[in-house]
Amino acid sequence: MEHLNNTTLLIGIKDKHITLTKAIQHDTHIEVIATLDYNPPKCKHCRGKQIKYDFQKPSKIPFIEIGGFPSLIRLKKRWFQCKSCRKVTVSETTLVKKNCQISEMVRQKITQLLLSREALTHIASKLAISTSTVYRKLKQYHFQEDYANLPEVLSWDEFSYQKGKLAFIAQDFNTKKIITILDNRRQTTIRNHFFKYSKEARNKVKVVTVDMSGSYIPLIKILFPKAKIVLDRFHIVQHMSRALKYYSKYL
Structure with a gap:
Protein backbone atom coordinates (compact mmCIF):
# COMPACT_ATOMS: atom_id res chain seq x y z
CA MET A 1 0.00 0.00 0.00
CA GLU A 2 1.08 3.62 -0.53
CA HIS A 3 0.38 6.86 1.34
CA LEU A 4 -1.40 9.59 -0.61
CA ASN A 5 -1.09 13.37 -0.47
CA ASN A 6 -4.46 14.48 0.89
CA THR A 7 -6.70 17.45 1.69
CA THR A 8 -10.28 17.67 2.92
CA LEU A 9 -11.29 19.96 0.06
CA LEU A 10 -9.84 17.59 -2.51
CA ILE A 11 -12.26 14.84 -1.51
CA GLY A 12 -15.21 17.15 -0.80
CA ILE A 13 -15.25 17.38 3.01
CA LYS A 14 -16.43 20.89 3.91
CA ASP A 15 -16.24 20.63 7.71
CA LYS A 16 -13.22 22.75 8.68
CA HIS A 17 -12.97 20.94 12.02
CA ILE A 18 -11.98 17.67 10.32
CA THR A 19 -8.29 17.05 9.78
CA LEU A 20 -6.99 14.27 7.56
CA THR A 21 -3.97 12.60 9.11
CA LYS A 22 -3.39 9.82 6.61
CA ALA A 23 -4.82 8.30 3.42
CA ILE A 24 -3.99 4.70 2.58
CA GLN A 25 -4.40 3.12 -0.86
CA HIS A 26 -5.44 -0.53 -0.50
CA ASP A 27 -5.90 -2.90 -3.43
CA THR A 28 -9.69 -2.59 -3.31
CA HIS A 29 -10.39 0.76 -1.63
CA ILE A 30 -8.97 3.95 -0.13
CA GLU A 31 -8.98 4.37 3.64
CA VAL A 32 -8.85 7.90 5.06
CA ILE A 33 -7.78 8.46 8.68
CA ALA A 34 -9.18 11.69 10.15
CA THR A 35 -9.94 13.49 13.42
CA LEU A 36 -12.78 15.82 14.40
CA ASP A 37 -11.70 18.44 16.93
CA TYR A 38 -12.75 21.96 17.91
CA ASN A 39 -13.05 24.19 20.96
CA PRO A 40 -15.70 22.84 23.34
CA PRO A 41 -19.10 24.58 23.36
CA LYS A 42 -21.21 25.08 26.49
CA CYS A 43 -22.69 21.96 28.07
CA LYS A 44 -26.04 20.97 26.55
CA HIS A 45 -27.28 19.80 29.94
CA CYS A 46 -26.37 22.61 32.37
CA ARG A 47 -24.77 25.26 30.14
CA GLY A 48 -21.56 24.84 32.11
CA LYS A 49 -18.02 25.04 30.76
CA GLN A 50 -16.69 21.96 28.96
CA ILE A 51 -13.14 20.76 28.48
CA LYS A 52 -11.60 18.47 25.88
CA TYR A 53 -11.64 14.84 27.00
CA ASP A 54 -9.75 12.35 24.82
CA PHE A 55 -11.02 10.96 21.47
CA GLN A 56 -13.76 8.48 20.67
CA LYS A 57 -12.88 5.13 19.10
CA PRO A 58 -12.66 5.67 15.30
CA SER A 59 -15.99 5.38 13.46
CA LYS A 60 -15.98 3.66 10.07
CA ILE A 61 -17.92 5.92 7.69
CA PRO A 62 -18.59 4.86 4.06
CA PHE A 63 -17.70 7.71 1.70
CA ILE A 64 -17.98 8.47 -2.01
CA GLU A 65 -15.43 7.22 -4.54
CA ILE A 66 -11.97 8.77 -4.50
CA GLY A 67 -9.98 8.40 -7.71
CA GLY A 68 -12.32 5.68 -8.93
CA PHE A 69 -11.94 3.59 -5.75
CA PRO A 70 -14.55 2.96 -3.03
CA SER A 71 -13.52 4.79 0.11
CA LEU A 72 -14.18 4.94 3.82
CA ILE A 73 -13.25 7.41 6.53
CA ARG A 74 -12.06 6.29 9.94
CA LEU A 75 -13.02 9.35 11.98
CA LYS A 76 -11.95 9.93 15.57
CA LYS A 77 -14.36 12.35 17.28
CA ARG A 78 -13.36 14.51 20.23
CA TRP A 79 -15.07 13.91 23.57
CA PHE A 80 -16.03 16.89 25.76
CA GLN A 81 -16.64 16.77 29.52
CA CYS A 82 -18.55 19.37 31.55
CA LYS A 83 -16.64 20.71 34.57
CA SER A 84 -19.92 21.26 36.45
CA CYS A 85 -22.18 18.24 35.86
CA ARG A 86 -19.32 15.96 34.66
CA LYS A 87 -21.41 14.67 31.75
CA VAL A 88 -19.56 13.68 28.59
CA THR A 89 -20.67 14.54 25.04
CA VAL A 90 -19.14 13.85 21.65
CA SER A 91 -18.28 16.39 18.96
CA GLU A 92 -20.63 16.66 15.97
CA THR A 93 -20.00 17.17 12.27
CA THR A 94 -21.86 17.97 9.06
CA LEU A 95 -20.10 14.99 7.46
CA VAL A 96 -22.43 12.51 9.16
CA LYS A 97 -25.62 12.83 11.19
CA LYS A 98 -25.61 12.08 14.90
CA ASN A 99 -25.91 8.33 15.66
CA CYS A 100 -25.48 7.53 11.96
CA GLN A 101 -22.68 5.67 10.16
CA PHE A 143 -45.00 6.81 -5.05
CA GLN A 144 -48.56 6.28 -6.21
CA GLU A 145 -49.29 2.92 -7.77
CA ASP A 146 -51.37 2.83 -10.94
CA TYR A 147 -53.48 -0.34 -10.83
CA ALA A 148 -54.81 0.26 -14.34
CA ASN A 149 -51.50 -0.20 -16.14
CA LEU A 150 -48.51 -2.52 -16.17
CA PRO A 151 -45.41 -2.44 -18.40
CA GLU A 152 -45.02 -4.93 -21.24
CA VAL A 153 -41.73 -6.17 -19.79
CA LEU A 154 -41.79 -6.67 -16.03
CA SER A 155 -38.78 -7.45 -13.84
CA TRP A 156 -39.15 -9.36 -10.56
CA ASP A 157 -36.38 -9.51 -8.01
CA GLU A 158 -35.68 -9.69 -4.30
CA PHE A 159 -33.15 -8.07 -2.00
CA SER A 160 -32.06 -8.23 1.61
CA TYR A 161 -33.27 -5.26 3.67
CA GLN A 162 -32.74 -6.68 7.16
CA LYS A 163 -30.58 -9.49 8.46
CA GLY A 164 -32.23 -12.70 7.30
CA LYS A 165 -35.18 -10.93 5.63
CA LEU A 166 -35.86 -10.48 1.93
CA ALA A 167 -38.12 -7.93 0.26
CA PHE A 168 -39.76 -8.14 -3.18
CA ILE A 169 -39.41 -5.52 -5.91
CA ALA A 170 -41.07 -5.26 -9.32
CA GLN A 171 -39.81 -2.84 -11.97
CA ASP A 172 -40.40 -1.83 -15.55
CA PHE A 173 -37.50 -3.70 -17.18
CA ASN A 174 -36.92 -1.05 -19.85
CA THR A 175 -37.23 2.19 -17.85
CA LYS A 176 -36.25 0.80 -14.39
CA LYS A 177 -39.32 2.54 -12.94
CA ILE A 178 -40.33 0.87 -9.68
CA ILE A 179 -43.78 -0.70 -9.88
CA THR A 180 -43.96 -1.88 -6.28
CA ILE A 181 -41.90 -2.88 -3.26
CA LEU A 182 -43.32 -5.45 -0.84
CA ASP A 183 -41.89 -6.07 2.63
CA ASN A 184 -41.73 -9.84 2.05
CA ARG A 185 -41.53 -12.23 -0.89
CA ARG A 186 -44.28 -14.65 0.16
CA GLN A 187 -46.28 -15.77 -2.84
CA THR A 188 -49.60 -14.94 -1.16
CA THR A 189 -48.43 -11.35 -0.63
CA ILE A 190 -47.28 -11.02 -4.24
CA ARG A 191 -50.42 -12.68 -5.61
CA ASN A 192 -52.77 -10.48 -3.57
CA HIS A 193 -50.93 -7.37 -4.70
CA PHE A 194 -51.01 -8.11 -8.43
CA PHE A 195 -54.62 -9.26 -8.30
CA LYS A 196 -55.40 -5.60 -7.57
CA TYR A 197 -54.66 -5.02 -11.25
CA SER A 198 -57.39 -5.77 -13.76
CA LYS A 199 -57.15 -8.90 -15.88
CA GLU A 200 -56.84 -6.64 -18.93
CA ALA A 201 -53.78 -4.89 -17.44
CA ARG A 202 -52.15 -8.21 -16.49
CA ASN A 203 -52.75 -9.64 -19.96
CA LYS A 204 -50.74 -6.76 -21.47
CA VAL A 205 -47.58 -8.05 -19.80
CA LYS A 206 -45.57 -9.84 -22.49
CA VAL A 207 -42.37 -10.75 -20.61
CA VAL A 208 -41.44 -11.24 -16.94
CA THR A 209 -37.75 -11.52 -16.06
CA VAL A 210 -36.79 -13.44 -12.90
CA ASP A 211 -33.75 -14.89 -11.16
CA MET A 212 -32.60 -18.49 -11.61
CA SER A 213 -34.37 -19.99 -8.59
CA GLY A 214 -37.59 -20.65 -10.51
CA SER A 215 -39.76 -20.22 -7.41
CA TYR A 216 -41.85 -17.45 -9.00
CA ILE A 217 -42.58 -19.26 -12.26
CA PRO A 218 -45.88 -21.00 -11.24
CA LEU A 219 -47.19 -17.72 -9.80
CA ILE A 220 -46.22 -15.74 -12.89
CA LYS A 221 -48.16 -18.18 -15.09
CA ILE A 222 -51.27 -17.54 -12.99
CA LEU A 223 -50.94 -13.75 -12.84
CA PHE A 224 -49.69 -13.15 -16.39
CA PRO A 225 -50.97 -16.02 -18.57
CA LYS A 226 -49.84 -14.38 -21.82
CA ALA A 227 -46.32 -13.51 -20.65
CA LYS A 228 -43.08 -15.29 -21.47
CA ILE A 229 -40.71 -16.00 -18.58
CA VAL A 230 -37.08 -15.02 -19.13
CA LEU A 231 -34.08 -15.47 -16.85
CA ASP A 232 -32.48 -12.13 -16.00
CA ARG A 233 -29.03 -11.89 -17.58
CA PHE A 234 -27.68 -10.20 -14.44
CA HIS A 235 -28.42 -13.32 -12.41
CA ILE A 236 -26.98 -15.59 -15.11
CA VAL A 237 -23.69 -13.64 -15.10
CA GLN A 238 -23.69 -13.65 -11.29
CA HIS A 239 -24.26 -17.42 -11.21
CA MET A 240 -21.47 -18.06 -13.75
CA SER A 241 -19.10 -15.81 -11.81
CA ARG A 242 -19.75 -17.75 -8.60
CA ALA A 243 -19.27 -21.07 -10.40
CA LEU A 244 -15.96 -19.96 -11.95
CA LYS A 245 -14.76 -18.69 -8.59
CA TYR A 246 -15.64 -22.02 -6.96
CA TYR A 247 -13.93 -24.21 -9.58
CA SER A 248 -10.86 -21.96 -9.81
CA LYS A 249 -9.86 -23.24 -6.36
CA TYR A 250 -9.31 -26.70 -7.85
CA LEU A 251 -7.32 -25.62 -10.91
Whole structure:
Protein backbone atom coordinates (compact mmCIF):
# COMPACT_ATOMS: atom_id res chain seq x y z
CA MET A 1 0.00 0.00 0.00
CA GLU A 2 1.08 3.62 -0.53
CA HIS A 3 0.38 6.86 1.34
CA LEU A 4 -1.40 9.59 -0.61
CA ASN A 5 -1.09 13.37 -0.47
CA ASN A 6 -4.46 14.48 0.89
CA THR A 7 -6.70 17.45 1.69
CA THR A 8 -10.28 17.67 2.92
CA LEU A 9 -11.29 19.96 0.06
CA LEU A 10 -9.84 17.59 -2.51
CA ILE A 11 -12.26 14.84 -1.51
CA GLY A 12 -15.21 17.15 -0.80
CA ILE A 13 -15.25 17.38 3.01
CA LYS A 14 -16.43 20.89 3.91
CA ASP A 15 -16.24 20.63 7.71
CA LYS A 16 -13.22 22.75 8.68
CA HIS A 17 -12.97 20.94 12.02
CA ILE A 18 -11.98 17.67 10.32
CA THR A 19 -8.29 17.05 9.78
CA LEU A 20 -6.99 14.27 7.56
CA THR A 21 -3.97 12.60 9.11
CA LYS A 22 -3.39 9.82 6.61
CA ALA A 23 -4.82 8.30 3.42
CA ILE A 24 -3.99 4.70 2.58
CA GLN A 25 -4.40 3.12 -0.86
CA HIS A 26 -5.44 -0.53 -0.50
CA ASP A 27 -5.90 -2.90 -3.43
CA THR A 28 -9.69 -2.59 -3.31
CA HIS A 29 -10.39 0.76 -1.63
CA ILE A 30 -8.97 3.95 -0.13
CA GLU A 31 -8.98 4.37 3.64
CA VAL A 32 -8.85 7.90 5.06
CA ILE A 33 -7.78 8.46 8.68
CA ALA A 34 -9.18 11.69 10.15
CA THR A 35 -9.94 13.49 13.42
CA LEU A 36 -12.78 15.82 14.40
CA ASP A 37 -11.70 18.44 16.93
CA TYR A 38 -12.75 21.96 17.91
CA ASN A 39 -13.05 24.19 20.96
CA PRO A 40 -15.70 22.84 23.34
CA PRO A 41 -19.10 24.58 23.36
CA LYS A 42 -21.21 25.08 26.49
CA CYS A 43 -22.69 21.96 28.07
CA LYS A 44 -26.04 20.97 26.55
CA HIS A 45 -27.28 19.80 29.94
CA CYS A 46 -26.37 22.61 32.37
CA ARG A 47 -24.77 25.26 30.14
CA GLY A 48 -21.56 24.84 32.11
CA LYS A 49 -18.02 25.04 30.76
CA GLN A 50 -16.69 21.96 28.96
CA ILE A 51 -13.14 20.76 28.48
CA LYS A 52 -11.60 18.47 25.88
CA TYR A 53 -11.64 14.84 27.00
CA ASP A 54 -9.75 12.35 24.82
CA PHE A 55 -11.02 10.96 21.47
CA GLN A 56 -13.76 8.48 20.67
CA LYS A 57 -12.88 5.13 19.10
CA PRO A 58 -12.66 5.67 15.30
CA SER A 59 -15.99 5.38 13.46
CA LYS A 60 -15.98 3.66 10.07
CA ILE A 61 -17.92 5.92 7.69
CA PRO A 62 -18.59 4.86 4.06
CA PHE A 63 -17.70 7.71 1.70
CA ILE A 64 -17.98 8.47 -2.01
CA GLU A 65 -15.43 7.22 -4.54
CA ILE A 66 -11.97 8.77 -4.50
CA GLY A 67 -9.98 8.40 -7.71
CA GLY A 68 -12.32 5.68 -8.93
CA PHE A 69 -11.94 3.59 -5.75
CA PRO A 70 -14.55 2.96 -3.03
CA SER A 71 -13.52 4.79 0.11
CA LEU A 72 -14.18 4.94 3.82
CA ILE A 73 -13.25 7.41 6.53
CA ARG A 74 -12.06 6.29 9.94
CA LEU A 75 -13.02 9.35 11.98
CA LYS A 76 -11.95 9.93 15.57
CA LYS A 77 -14.36 12.35 17.28
CA ARG A 78 -13.36 14.51 20.23
CA TRP A 79 -15.07 13.91 23.57
CA PHE A 80 -16.03 16.89 25.76
CA GLN A 81 -16.64 16.77 29.52
CA CYS A 82 -18.55 19.37 31.55
CA LYS A 83 -16.64 20.71 34.57
CA SER A 84 -19.92 21.26 36.45
CA CYS A 85 -22.18 18.24 35.86
CA ARG A 86 -19.32 15.96 34.66
CA LYS A 87 -21.41 14.67 31.75
CA VAL A 88 -19.56 13.68 28.59
CA THR A 89 -20.67 14.54 25.04
CA VAL A 90 -19.14 13.85 21.65
CA SER A 91 -18.28 16.39 18.96
CA GLU A 92 -20.63 16.66 15.97
CA THR A 93 -20.00 17.17 12.27
CA THR A 94 -21.86 17.97 9.06
CA LEU A 95 -20.10 14.99 7.46
CA VAL A 96 -22.43 12.51 9.16
CA LYS A 97 -25.62 12.83 11.19
CA LYS A 98 -25.61 12.08 14.90
CA ASN A 99 -25.91 8.33 15.66
CA CYS A 100 -25.48 7.53 11.96
CA GLN A 101 -22.68 5.67 10.16
CA ILE A 102 -23.38 6.75 6.56
CA SER A 103 -21.92 10.06 5.36
CA GLU A 104 -24.26 12.73 4.03
CA MET A 105 -22.46 12.70 0.68
CA VAL A 106 -23.24 8.99 0.28
CA ARG A 107 -26.89 9.65 1.20
CA GLN A 108 -27.05 12.36 -1.46
CA LYS A 109 -25.50 9.97 -3.98
CA ILE A 110 -28.09 7.30 -3.13
CA THR A 111 -30.87 9.80 -3.86
CA GLN A 112 -29.24 10.80 -7.14
CA LEU A 113 -28.94 7.18 -8.30
CA LEU A 114 -32.50 6.33 -7.20
CA LEU A 115 -33.80 9.25 -9.26
CA SER A 116 -31.78 7.86 -12.18
CA ARG A 117 -33.71 4.59 -11.66
CA GLU A 118 -30.66 2.49 -10.91
CA ALA A 119 -31.33 -0.96 -9.44
CA LEU A 120 -31.03 -1.15 -5.65
CA THR A 121 -28.40 -3.89 -5.79
CA HIS A 122 -26.36 -1.89 -8.32
CA ILE A 123 -26.48 1.23 -6.13
CA ALA A 124 -25.36 -0.75 -3.09
CA SER A 125 -22.50 -2.32 -5.04
CA LYS A 126 -21.43 1.00 -6.57
CA LEU A 127 -21.33 2.79 -3.19
CA ALA A 128 -20.00 -0.20 -1.21
CA ILE A 129 -22.95 -0.16 1.20
CA SER A 130 -25.67 -2.66 2.06
CA THR A 131 -28.85 -3.01 0.02
CA SER A 132 -30.82 -2.40 3.23
CA THR A 133 -29.29 1.09 3.47
CA VAL A 134 -30.50 1.90 -0.05
CA TYR A 135 -33.89 0.38 0.77
CA ARG A 136 -34.32 2.56 3.88
CA LYS A 137 -33.60 5.64 1.76
CA LEU A 138 -36.08 4.47 -0.87
CA LYS A 139 -38.78 3.98 1.78
CA GLN A 140 -38.62 7.72 2.47
CA TYR A 141 -40.19 8.33 -0.94
CA HIS A 142 -43.89 7.92 -1.60
CA PHE A 143 -45.00 6.81 -5.05
CA GLN A 144 -48.56 6.28 -6.21
CA GLU A 145 -49.29 2.92 -7.77
CA ASP A 146 -51.37 2.83 -10.94
CA TYR A 147 -53.48 -0.34 -10.83
CA ALA A 148 -54.81 0.26 -14.34
CA ASN A 149 -51.50 -0.20 -16.14
CA LEU A 150 -48.51 -2.52 -16.17
CA PRO A 151 -45.41 -2.44 -18.40
CA GLU A 152 -45.02 -4.93 -21.24
CA VAL A 153 -41.73 -6.17 -19.79
CA LEU A 154 -41.79 -6.67 -16.03
CA SER A 155 -38.78 -7.45 -13.84
CA TRP A 156 -39.15 -9.36 -10.56
CA ASP A 157 -36.38 -9.51 -8.01
CA GLU A 158 -35.68 -9.69 -4.30
CA PHE A 159 -33.15 -8.07 -2.00
CA SER A 160 -32.06 -8.23 1.61
CA TYR A 161 -33.27 -5.26 3.67
CA GLN A 162 -32.74 -6.68 7.16
CA LYS A 163 -30.58 -9.49 8.46
CA GLY A 164 -32.23 -12.70 7.30
CA LYS A 165 -35.18 -10.93 5.63
CA LEU A 166 -35.86 -10.48 1.93
CA ALA A 167 -38.12 -7.93 0.26
CA PHE A 168 -39.76 -8.14 -3.18
CA ILE A 169 -39.41 -5.52 -5.91
CA ALA A 170 -41.07 -5.26 -9.32
CA GLN A 171 -39.81 -2.84 -11.97
CA ASP A 172 -40.40 -1.83 -15.55
CA PHE A 173 -37.50 -3.70 -17.18
CA ASN A 174 -36.92 -1.05 -19.85
CA THR A 175 -37.23 2.19 -17.85
CA LYS A 176 -36.25 0.80 -14.39
CA LYS A 177 -39.32 2.54 -12.94
CA ILE A 178 -40.33 0.87 -9.68
CA ILE A 179 -43.78 -0.70 -9.88
CA THR A 180 -43.96 -1.88 -6.28
CA ILE A 181 -41.90 -2.88 -3.26
CA LEU A 182 -43.32 -5.45 -0.84
CA ASP A 183 -41.89 -6.07 2.63
CA ASN A 184 -41.73 -9.84 2.05
CA ARG A 185 -41.53 -12.23 -0.89
CA ARG A 186 -44.28 -14.65 0.16
CA GLN A 187 -46.28 -15.77 -2.84
CA THR A 188 -49.60 -14.94 -1.16
CA THR A 189 -48.43 -11.35 -0.63
CA ILE A 190 -47.28 -11.02 -4.24
CA ARG A 191 -50.42 -12.68 -5.61
CA ASN A 192 -52.77 -10.48 -3.57
CA HIS A 193 -50.93 -7.37 -4.70
CA PHE A 194 -51.01 -8.11 -8.43
CA PHE A 195 -54.62 -9.26 -8.30
CA LYS A 196 -55.40 -5.60 -7.57
CA TYR A 197 -54.66 -5.02 -11.25
CA SER A 198 -57.39 -5.77 -13.76
CA LYS A 199 -57.15 -8.90 -15.88
CA GLU A 200 -56.84 -6.64 -18.93
CA ALA A 201 -53.78 -4.89 -17.44
CA ARG A 202 -52.15 -8.21 -16.49
CA ASN A 203 -52.75 -9.64 -19.96
CA LYS A 204 -50.74 -6.76 -21.47
CA VAL A 205 -47.58 -8.05 -19.80
CA LYS A 206 -45.57 -9.84 -22.49
CA VAL A 207 -42.37 -10.75 -20.61
CA VAL A 208 -41.44 -11.24 -16.94
CA THR A 209 -37.75 -11.52 -16.06
CA VAL A 210 -36.79 -13.44 -12.90
CA ASP A 211 -33.75 -14.89 -11.16
CA MET A 212 -32.60 -18.49 -11.61
CA SER A 213 -34.37 -19.99 -8.59
CA GLY A 214 -37.59 -20.65 -10.51
CA SER A 215 -39.76 -20.22 -7.41
CA TYR A 216 -41.85 -17.45 -9.00
CA ILE A 217 -42.58 -19.26 -12.26
CA PRO A 218 -45.88 -21.00 -11.24
CA LEU A 219 -47.19 -17.72 -9.80
CA ILE A 220 -46.22 -15.74 -12.89
CA LYS A 221 -48.16 -18.18 -15.09
CA ILE A 222 -51.27 -17.54 -12.99
CA LEU A 223 -50.94 -13.75 -12.84
CA PHE A 224 -49.69 -13.15 -16.39
CA PRO A 225 -50.97 -16.02 -18.57
CA LYS A 226 -49.84 -14.38 -21.82
CA ALA A 227 -46.32 -13.51 -20.65
CA LYS A 228 -43.08 -15.29 -21.47
CA ILE A 229 -40.71 -16.00 -18.58
CA VAL A 230 -37.08 -15.02 -19.13
CA LEU A 231 -34.08 -15.47 -16.85
CA ASP A 232 -32.48 -12.13 -16.00
CA ARG A 233 -29.03 -11.89 -17.58
CA PHE A 234 -27.68 -10.20 -14.44
CA HIS A 235 -28.42 -13.32 -12.41
CA ILE A 236 -26.98 -15.59 -15.11
CA VAL A 237 -23.69 -13.64 -15.10
CA GLN A 238 -23.69 -13.65 -11.29
CA HIS A 239 -24.26 -17.42 -11.21
CA MET A 240 -21.47 -18.06 -13.75
CA SER A 241 -19.10 -15.81 -11.81
CA ARG A 242 -19.75 -17.75 -8.60
CA ALA A 243 -19.27 -21.07 -10.40
CA LEU A 244 -15.96 -19.96 -11.95
CA LYS A 245 -14.76 -18.69 -8.59
CA TYR A 246 -15.64 -22.02 -6.96
CA TYR A 247 -13.93 -24.21 -9.58
CA SER A 248 -10.86 -21.96 -9.81
CA LYS A 249 -9.86 -23.24 -6.36
CA TYR A 250 -9.31 -26.70 -7.85
CA LEU A 251 -7.32 -25.62 -10.91
